[in-house]
Amino acid sequence: MPNKTPPRRRKATAVIVLGVCLALLGGIGAWLLLGRDTTPACNGLPENDRVQSSVGRDVRPGMSCQALGKAIVKASAGDPQGRHSLAQAKALKDVLTALGSQGPGELTLDPALRRPLATALADYPQDLHAMLGGINIQDFVTKAAPTTPPWKAEDGSYHLTVLTDTLRDVLHAIAQDPHSYALLRLTETRITGQRLAAVPADAEGFGLSVPPTESARALGTLDGIADSVTRGLDTSQARAWRAAVLDALADDRASATGGLASAWLQGLRSTAEEERYESLRAQGIEMTRLWAQQRKMDEQTRQGLLAKVERSALSAYREIEP
Structure with a gap:
């Protein structure tokens, strides 16, 4: 059936439709540009x-x-x-x-x-x-x-x-910035070393177990945060993030304070590069193990304490794990 609408009216209608489409596209474009990040x-x-x-x-x-x-x-x-x-x-x-x-x-x-x-x-x-x-x-x-x-x-x-x-x-x-995360990790490493070193030689029961399990929980929380951050990155970005953290912790200046923290950091530096991140993930357990050795702790007490520390770190990690 032939279109009987006058050419002038058809042209006007087309112009109106085009204007509406452009307005809609403009609104969508503005939403794409502005709606992605509304953080002040x-x-x-x-x-x-x-x-x-x-x-x-x-x-x-x-x-x-x-x-x-x-x-x-x-x-x-x-x-x-x-x-x-x-x-x-x-x-x-x-x-x-x-x-x-x-x-x-x-x-x-x-x-x-x-x-x-x-x-x-x-x-x-x-x-x-x-x-x-x-x-x-x-x-x-x-x-x-x-x-x-x-x-x-x-x-x-x-x-x-x-x-x-x-x-x-x-x-x-x-922690989106690996160097900032490393600073917080180093802070916790040092305070863990101080807390463990301050445990009295005759401590037993909770006096002996709370400092290392509390420290392992703190480090486990940081482990969970690290994995939460890197899960949002692609493989190469996650690898670069972890490498930046490890480089900051392995810096000579990081281990210059002495004591238990320094000993653990030096051990991290001497670990094979491909194994360093897993070593970092086991930090709470490894610092406790090193501390127990320094205290010449008997084997039964040491094994029981390490089991508690491992559970504490894992529990904290799971609270953060996405």
Whole structure:
């Protein structure tokens, strides 16, 4: 049947249809460009009232993320003895809490904030160890709520504690950068060495078993975070991430502190390259084994302790494993 619509009207209709199609395509294009990443600049921290108040007047809307990272490190860093004031601990807690309040699940952290946040957390090694280890941490559990201020220890230093999900989300986001992850891993390695070395020679029961199992749990949590990060990468990217972590840990400067941590790190350096990552995954067990040897622990006690340590590390890993 012939089309009786006048040519002029058909042309006008075609123009309208074309305009509608272009508008739809434009909307889809905008969604593709903007909808992929709706995270505000610097994760919205410069606009957060609590962060502005606790980190200080250097924080202001529109600042660069690099400048924000420097301000966070400066505001939260303690004295040379590792003690922190209320204001310092509160500054970092408010930053972590603000990041945790952005919703449960996988936090996307601005890349420029990864290294500064790792540096800030590394300045709280005892607190990070307690939150990761999660065995003998009553003060950390009861005072982790976002509105609860940092708590004061008998030595006058204030301590950092946040909700477990908040800490894990932030650590996962930091760990996208392998060098930042290595810094946190090295921090835990050193504090594990110190904790084990401080166990009295006559310790038994829980006094003997809690320090190594708590340390293994902390390291197992970091193992889970590492595997969670690398599962989102292709094979070559995952290999490069692991290599960067191992290179940072095998650096001569990493093992310069002496003691148990230094001995384990030197052992990691001497391990065949293709076996290093598996050696890292067994760190909690291997540091306990080395510690038991140094203490000349009897075989029955040693084997029983190593079994507990292995279970502790595996349990922590499975809590993170995607």
